[in-house]
Amino acid sequence: ADPAVVYDQAGKFDKSFNEGVYNGVKKYTSETGIQVREFEPKNEAQVEQGLRRLAKRGYSPIVAVGFNMSSAVEKVAKDFPEIHFSIIDSVIDLPNVQSIVFKEHEGSFLVGALAAMASKTDAVGFVGGMDIPLIRKFGCGYEQGVKYVTSGATVLQNMTGSTGAAFNDPTKGSELAKSQFSKGADVVFAAAGGTGIGVYQAAKDEGKLAIGVDSNQNHLQAGTMLTSMVKRVDLAAYNTYKSAADGSWKPGVVVLGLAEGGVDWALDDNNASLITADMKSNIQDIRGKIIAGDIQVHDYMSDNTCNY
Amino acid sequence: MSEAKVPAWVNIALIPFLNILLAFIVSGLVILAIGENPIEAAGYLVYGAFGYDEGIGYTLYYATNLIFTGLAVSVAFKGGLFNIGGEGQAYIGGLGVGLVCLALDHTMPLYIIAPLAIIGAAVFGAAWAYIPAYLQARRGSHIVITTIMFNFIASSLMVYLIVNWLKEDGRMAPNSRTFEENAWLPYLHELLSPLGIDIGDSPLNLAFIIALICCVFVWGLIWHTRWGYQLRTLGTNPTAARYAGIDTAKVTIWAMLISGGLAGFVGINEIMGVNHNLLLNFTAGYGFAGIAVSLMGRNHPIGIVLAAILFGALYQGGAELAFEIPTITPEIVVVIQGLVILFSGALEHMFKDRIEGFFIRRAVA
Amino acid sequence: MTNNTVPFAIELRDISKRFGAVQANKDICLQVPAGTIHGIIGENGAGKSTLMSIIYGFYEADTGFIEVDGKRVDIRSSQDAIDAGIGMVHQHFMLVENFSVLENVVLGAEGGALLKGGLTAARVELQRLAKEYSLDIDVDAIVEELPVGLQQRVEILKALYRGARILILDEPTGVLTPQEADHLFRILKSLKEQGVTVLLITHKLREIMASTDNVSVMRQGEMVAHRETQHTNTQELAELMVGKKVRLTVNKDEAQPSDVFLSAKNLTQFDSQGVKRLKEVSLELRAGEILGIAGVSGNGQSELLNVLSGITPMSEGEIQFAGQTITAKAPKDAAQMRDLKMAHVPEDRHKMGLVTGFEAYEAAVLGYHNSASYNGKILMDHKAMLEECKVRMADWDVRPPNPHLKTANFSGGNQQKIVIAREVEQNPDVLLIGQPTRGVDIGAIENIHEQIVKLRDSGKAILLVSVELDEIMALSDRIIVMFDGAVVGELDAKDADERTLGLMMANAYNKEEQGVSA
């Protein structure tokens, strides 16, 4: 069967989460020549409708991007037990659904540590998108990383809003970043989807550093992007299609952390000049410790608190 | 002078048809401009909306919302009031539905919850219309501006309530918990399948029937009650209304209450019929689309049903179209909607004067 | 009066203008010698304002042309008229109310892209004009704060500031107090002395007699007569204005007035601008009589009807009706007055009496829509309404007798029949009736008059407002004359003749009688 993907309402060009999946899709298509059917719903009703339409036409596996789709996927997956679904960022317990979740806290810990090393003011910022546990998980991991390097550092945290629009509000992102800069922060991590664009822009405009999220966003404002906390949704999508093609697709929960290469920090030409050899070796060291379990990063979502 | 010589079908059929035709032609040009074939696109659109059971179900599901908001706009309009607050009233109406369902779904059966939810929708929607109505009637505040403001206030209020009070702890999306199944309005396909009728799996639910009942209700109310008589008098000739001893402020307020209540019923369809939880932005512009529906439908329930189905078809067909031709976004439907409002509302005199002139000249000659 | 060597200040040739079905002006010719004051009179709707608006370029004539100072001018817009030296003071002022006098005066004649220079120049020029014509005014005052008389002065200044040599005034005294009017005429005189030509429209024959050199009469869109003022009199003008109408005779017996059904004491009403529209009007209306209210329209009759019927609240005074005392503090609205058995045929059927978008049978219950006979438990009883409407249409000879026809599509006369039938058939104790036969054909007039008398004879009271003197005299048992919002005279119908009433309506009766003829 042909594979398919349903993006969430931010659309596949959100420069971040959905775009990551899109990159995976592209990669798969260019490698195998198999077209992946894409669908971008406009409203809640269309999410389910789109899933259903794809399922009816026999597309499988269908990758659903984002926790917003969990209830729709659950309904449709029940109605089409022979179709395989993979949902990213949410867990659904059905025999034909694969749930892919990430250890965002581990990746965030890494970039937090890096932020602390790069900061001259010992104050760093975090701009979250929508105020949901998932985003708090980023923030909590980040904070732990910062404190691990500089225990006395200040971590300013702001959420953009409490609705889906918070992932798509660069104006507000830029205002939030500017307010954090004015309070002394000189590195800011945006885990805010499209809102991040405004954060990076503000950093660029004010000559401060920013950290990207989800995709490798280092190229967006080369020179002031310290790094990106990559969450390899592209890999997740790519692997789903690959495994479905070779028959190794399995339902159940797939957890992708540092060890699995599901999350990481990004180093490329765009930020090479910002990362000293020292910093690099330090980070690789910390990275190793997390993978080895020497550093335990607290997962906000395990108890909905950030006590570590 | 002019009217008697113009046949009735010109006003109720020909002119709306030309308006929508022009809207479609311009939209066709847009599609052409982005390098797609408008004819092919129209084919997908029509097939998606009417070509198969499920598509029809979706069309009617969208139409349900539009019937509610279209009726809402038209009731106010009959009284000479322009209610562009349908969006906010629908939103708050949904809050009423959601609160009833959340409060009772553990303890009560559907046949108790449903009527209470309907009342909840009407009362909350009406309450949201009350303040602009009161301010218009008693203090002369322009209802258009106040209803716009109330749309924004509704939207902030709902975010506040849902995020801070109604959201389940630990849940990602800003939704309330999902209602128990006994607070779900039955889907029509579920109701009909025991009768051996298969209409495909779509979100079309009992709210559609409620919408049709509302049409009859509005029709009776406007054309067959004293109150409707007073409303129409006020809407067409306020001086005559005062001459007739009609309490214009009271009629104004009631017109808006009914209008708001009708808009609130969108919540029945969306919250109780389809989403089964209280969520953000479920109104998705239906309140504004209701303006187009009521303009197209010439403010008459039958016209509104037809216009709502037309727009419902555009929504559903548009989604289908976007699915089949990814370069065409579903927003093309929004463009068509806007063009319909432009041609049948703002530019109504452009065609009307000319066509009526033509018929008058023909009648004279 | 015609002197062919001197060109006329203004000459109209065969001007026609049609609004839809209304022929507002038909082949109008008019010659106005320079430096004269030329009066134009005519009944309401005769087409005077339309004609003046054509001269001023506000409307374009369908046919005909205009000559100014002997030269044909093409007036397509007000700017063309201004350029031709024509200025106009409209019946309804064309002022921007929240502007200062100065700003109003310079509007359209600013003399440059920036205001400053223009305003300064205007200030100087206005001072000159004020001196020359005793048109004093505070140029920095905000127009809406000025009394009406001064607002009119602003209009005149506007025209003069633009160098008008021909000044049109459309019913300028309609809104003025007698003193203000006198002042206006002094101004007009001094303008005339400066060579300005004045076209003066008015209903008031006294003013024509007092201040014009020539007068033209319009009737139903046509120019029917020209006279030199010194060779005519009010009697002749009144006849010309009204035309040779069939003398209407209504067969009616002597009235048998009995109890007072309605009495009003010192009714006073201010409009939303605070202008006093009704001035301490007192009257008594008895069972079995028709009380006629004569007067030029706009002298408070409409306000009186609206206050009596509860449509507009009174400001001061008291009404006794059906055992109730109605005051400003204890008002009754139109519906309550109806419940007390007062019916009201409004003067303007389109604005008030009907909802033209309704079908006839619906319009036929306006005001009585709550009555039990038209209503079932919940719904209105359309069948009963239709049945009744059919019967009425037959009784009152409404044509076409189709209760489903939109009210707008009936002719004026038939619309009127629908309204009158509705009110009379309620069998009210008191019927207020305004302009009952405006635009109604002779046959129908007779029928309507008969019905009114029949109602009287059944012991009801009728208050009749009409600008048609014939009608007032034919129907009324007693006549009250209103002028400027007040009752200026009362007489028995037997003593009334057209001349007396005409003079009273112009508030010139006593003066004339005493030989103080203006």
Next chain:
Amino acid sequence: MFETLILMLDATMRVSTPLIFAALAGLYSERAGIVDIGLEGKILGSAFAAAAGAAIFGSAWIGLCFGIMASISLAMIHGFACITHRGDHIVSGVAINTIVAGLTVTLSMDWFGMGGQTPTLSGDARFLSITLPFADALADVPVIGLIYSELLSGHNILVYLAFAMVPMTFWVVYKTRFGLRLRAVGENPHAVDTAGISVAFIRYRALIVCGILCGLAGAYLSTAHNAGFLKDMSAGKGYMALAALIFGKWRPVPVLFACLLFGFLDAVAVRMQGVVLPGIGEVPVQAIEVLPYVLTVLLLAGFIGKAVGPKAIGRPYVKERA
């Protein structure tokens, strides 16, 4: 504390800028008697056109021209409907808003294939901050230095232009012939007509000015404040500007203060998150967000003064007895 305030005012300036442009745009239109709830659509349309132009030609100035042209075109549609065809102003405004909401996404999808966005703009394709002379040198001077270097310096040119537009508008509206006629035509078009001036022509010109200003507002959003177009990026700013216009009672300077107030509330809302006020507790951000709308309703209801608009507003002009 002082520094926080300065920084908050600094943000206020940035956030208010599109409101000021748009509210002044509305001022021209509404003073001429044309109700304009289409401000929103014009801002959005211009934001898209400006970003598209800037992305294609790599110049913010070219983008600005595109934005202004798009906005003027929309204003002309409004004029065609409301002035030439005596259509309902509100219906026309709703139509324009709806069309633009759909069309911007459709076109950007086609032109850039990025789901209703334009490419991210950088360099010359954006209006960048201007540092006023001596700003850095003065930065350390107490009080004045901070005000100058943080608050006044470091904005892009459109911000300064927006503030300059206020005295400019004041001058145009109250000191020029055009302004006099503009005000007159919104109060009593009959007076204007009988003064020999074309009502339609003035109203069309007012709408052109309105279009230009909305064009600036939109271009600011997509090429100055942000670096590219996003769907629905006007996010109600047009309506907020309308509220500010009413709040400022259709007069330039009070309108400026209304915009600044609304902008300040916005800037505060960003910084109020989770702040606990003594005695009140945590203020919900939404409560601050709705303040402009609530204030406008209160004003309209006459509770805080009465907002009386131009008298002839919203009524099509027909030659008739007044």
